[in-house]
Amino acid sequence: MSDLWADGLQRLRHEPTEMRVRLRSDGRELVDTTRALLVWEPRRVVPSYAVPVADLQVELTPSEQAATPPPDGILHPLIPFAAHSSAGQVMDVGDAVGAGFRTEDPALAEYVVLDFNAFDEWLEEDEQLVSHPREPFHRVDVRPSSRTVRIELDGVVLAESSRPAMVFETTLPTRFYLPREDVVAELLPSERRTSCAYKGHAIYYSVAGSADLMWSYQEPLPEAKALAGLIAVYDDVVDVYIDGKLRTKPGGALAEALRQEFDMSS
Secondary structure, three states: OOHHHHOOOOOOOEEEEOOEHHHHEEEEEEEEEEEEEEEOOOOOOOOEEEHHHHHOOOOOOEOOOOOOOOOOOEEOOOOOEOOOOOOOOEEOOOOOEEEEEEEOHHHHOOOOOOOOOOOOOOEEOOEEEEOOOOOOEEEOEEEEEOEEEEEEOEEEEEEEEEEOEEEEEEOOEEEEEEEEHEEEEEEEEEEEEEOOOOOOEEEEEEEEEEEEEEEEEEOOOHHHHHEOEEEOOOOOOEEEEEOEEEEOOOOHHHHHHHHHHHHOOO
């Protein structure tokens, strides 16, 4: 299955949805449609919404802003919308410069792909979206476990717990969420904030020698409510022992990007 997923990743993909999709910005409704498509440009791992041009309630014009050449490899969520991996025309959506993209794919000729982060509010039916559109093929399974998880950084124990929550998420490495009282390192509040389409808004903590290393969902989305208040750590940059056995660090483009980020911030 992972090989099939990797093969499909090289193509421009799209999937219809029956959900009513609405888009608002600056107090104005820009889109209200039941004909949206989820679109993945080649090598993109998270989708964008494409909407019929006829359902767009602001002017759509060719932009003077050019597409940014995408980097090699997987285009993970840290790669901005402007890095387009398919042929097409960058568009201005009302006052939002470069916030649209019309691909040359004939199947999408009547559609414009929109930059999620260029607008204030997206809704599927009456639920507000976080971070990016959710895809129908993505799962996030939270499972309580009695396995012992020990987290070390440069040989120093940061946390150890025999009551972790294991998070198994499609295409991502397993993450380990621990009760805060099982974290022995001093947690220093950070200003960093991130969002996950499936889990919600995260706050971050630093530890001595490493900024923004751990995070927590204080008020997660309903599907991830079991994670409320638990502490997770980037196992891409620390050592994780499961029942005393060292776990191999995750690989891939996102893991490498995270390691580079921590090298620069530590």
